[in-house]
Amino acid sequence: MRIAAQTLxxxxxxxxxxxxxRRLSDEGHEIVDWTAEADLYIVNTCTVTAVAEKKCRAAIRQAHRRNPEAQIVVMGCFAQTAADEVARIPGVTQVLGNESKRLLSYSTAGGHRTRTFFKIQDGCDYFCTYCAIPYARGRSRSATIEETLCAARRIADSGAREVVLTGINTGTFGQHQGEAFLDLLRGLDxxxxxxxxxxxxxEPNLLTDDIIDFVAHSRAFLPHFHVPLQAGSDHVLSLMHRRYTTALYADKVHRIKAAMPDACIAADIMAGFNGESEQEFQKTLDFIESVPISYLHVFTYSDRPGTAALRLGEKVPIPVRHEHTHRLLALSKRMHQTFIxxxxxxxxxxxWExxxxxxxxxxxxxxxxxxxNRINTISPITLTPDNIIATTHDN
Ligand code: SF4
Incomplete structure (x- = not known):
């Protein structure tokens, strides 16, 4: 079969x-580009915002238009939380929730030969009030350190040079079996x-000072952090049931920069969550400007079925949510330019990829x-305005 996939x-x-x-290719199927005509389309979906769900529906419709005879398999968080709706979209032949994906081992790797994503953890126990992911993915779980290191050795044998450790709440790795994430990092190094x-x-509350120190002195862990912030107002953070304050977040960012002055630090930020009055939003802008974050991943809040936020008051009108989003995106662009x-x-x-x-x-x-000859090798380069490729990291 000719198989194409789209991931959101x-x-x-x-x-x-x-x-x-990779498994389907090993079984002899031909993997083709998403824009090509295929016999089977896989759409791996997301439910983090209403916009993400819209993109999932659009991808399914695109696949159906491209080849109305093709099978379309939809999996992932949107497939899990809205299985009936997804099954009714014309062309969809199979809907797999995350339950089916759990059949896969927790430690899987995939991607480009040079840089590889390595899944070390799944699920989340945090239940932030805006988030449907714990319902879609289930409780936090991971393989043991020993099993995970075994999988990492296989990745090393495949020739990959850079490994991106992924998970839903990565820092909770090992918690259910009494193992520490930091011990995994030590083993991987x-x-x-x-x-x-x-x-x-x-998560900022899981980014311990020991982890920051370890990364700073490790052989292979890079000075690059992605630490979700979501709001720079303690009132909004508490409505979100986030497990830190802005003071803790600022402390982590300053510690990273003290240990690794050139570190890149990205932050997720949500625009328009309940309680984000103009005054609270200004606190978020002021907070972000006060800490050396390199850029933002900006999300616009939207109601997710089944989440606690639906029962909270203080809704922000949708045009205001969009206005806050645009202001954050503009701020992120400025911050990234400053970092560069x-x-x-x-x-x-x-x-070199x-x-x-x-x-x-x-x-x-x-x-x-x-x-x-430079592919998959590492070489030192002096950064100039001519060799930097402008990237936008916003969503
Ligand atoms: S930590 Fe919060 S935002 Fe992240 S997956 Fe868990 S519940 Fe969702």
């Missing part, structure tokens, strides 16, 4: 799709062949003259 949402979804495609690790995202400016003239190690493009350790995309 988080890095964990990307890791899972890559894993499915010892694995020969893997030259770089990134932690895709970690701070790196000009500095020499950073670059892992292609003959012309690669990523610095602190997550800046660079270009260089075509040279096939």
């Amino acid at each position: 949402g988080c890095k964990l979804n990307y890791a899972e799709t890559s894993d499915h495609l 010892q694995i020969e062949g893997i030259l770089r690790y990134r932690i895709s995202s970690i 400016q701070s790196q000009l003239g500095k020499e950073r190690p670059v892992l 292609t003959a012309e493009e690669g990523w610095t350790d602190n997550y800046i995309r660079l270009r260089a003259p075509h040279d096939p």
Whole structure:
């Protein structure tokens, strides 16, 4: 069969799709581009916002238009939480919730040979009031450290140089079996062949000072952090049932920068959650400006069925949510420019994904003259306005 896939949402979804495609390719199927005509389309969906769900529906309709005879398999969080609705979309032949995906082992890897996503954890016990993911993905769980290190050794054998550790709430790795995430990081750092690790995202309350110190002194963990903030107002954070205050968040960011001055720090931020009055929103803007974050991933709040936020008052009108989103996106752009400016003239190690493009350790995309020999190697490059590829990290 000719098989095409489309992934929406988080890095964990990307890791899972890559894993499915690798298995299907091993079984002899031909993997084709999403825009090609295929016999089977896989859509791995997301439910984080109403916009994410809209994109999922659009992807399914696109596949059906491209080949009305094709099978369409829909999986992931939207498939889990709205199975009936998804099954009614014309062309859909199968809906797989995350229950079916759980048949896969927790430790899977997938993606490009140079950089690979490695799923080390699934599910979440936090139940933030806006989030449907714990309902879609279930409770936090992971393989043991020993099993995870075994899977990582196989990734090293495959030739991948950079591994991105992914999960839904990555920092809770091991908690249910009395193992510590930091011990996993220590073990991974010892694995020969893997030259770089990134932690895709970690909750601020789980980003301990010991983890920050470890990353700063480790062999292979990179100075690149993704630490969800969601709001810069303690009132809104408490309505969200987030497990930290802005003071704790600021402390973590300052600690990272003190230990690794060139570190890139990304923050998720949600615009228009309940209680985000103009005054609270201004607190968020002021807070973000006060800490050395490199850029933002901006999400617009939308009601998710079944979540506690539906019962909260203080709704923000939808046009105001969009206005806040645009202001955050503009701020993020300025912050990223400031971060890039701070790196000009500095020499950073670059892992080349292609003959012309690669990523610095602190997550800046660079270009260089075509040279096939550089693929999957690391070389030091001085950053200039000409070799930096402008990227927008916003959603
Ligand atoms: S930590 Fe909160 S936002 Fe993240 S997956 Fe868990 S419930 Fe959702």
